[in-house]
Amino acid sequence: NAGVTQTPKFRVLKTGQSMTLLCAQDMNHEYMYWYRQDPGMGLRLIHYSVGEGTTAKGEVPDGYNVSRLKKQNFLLGLESAAPSQTSVYFCASVPGHGKNTEAFFGQGTRLTVV
């Protein structure tokens, strides 16, 4: 059972470059999330999705875009990376539809923007 898989695990970007982080889950979960983790700030919600084809903004959405074209995948895009986006990014999924009793997390993507 793979669970939640994030790709890539590490990446270094130059300011202004773009990239896409991929999150894939094989548990048929409805809800998916992208968080960023920064020292002293915990996990902050960037964007989330309650189903295929739907997305919503979280606490810190600026500078990011997302897409959920397939139920099992949730993509996080940075169109023009900035040093402030240096962080560890976590994807999570939840069964959804009233079964919000546990979030399953990926192992994280460590992104450095120079």
Place this chain on the structure above:
Amino acid sequence: AQSVTQLGSHVSVSEGALVLLRCNYSSSVPPYLFWYVQYPNQGLQLLLKYTTGATLVKGINGFEAEFKKSETSFHLTKPSAHMSDAAEYFCAVSDPPPRSSASKIIFGSGTRLSIRP
């Protein structure tokens, strides 16, 4: 709007001592509450959760937490700390379904637990 406050970014206890990590929440309705643990360079894993029913919930590794509505708190405790408990701990909140906000899970800023030999 939901929010979570964890008092103390770093807690240090001696091995064998009581562990107490504090969490207070803000929510317009009785929420679902969670504690997650993160070991170095890993993702988060669920320790325990409160949804409905008994307000004292037991989790893995000997941890437990009590939901106190009057105090809007969900503090995490363990009677006797072990070296392997050293990690970062996160409290989280979500509104229960069928509220439209039920899909959002908001985390606190985390508490790093250190264990002294």
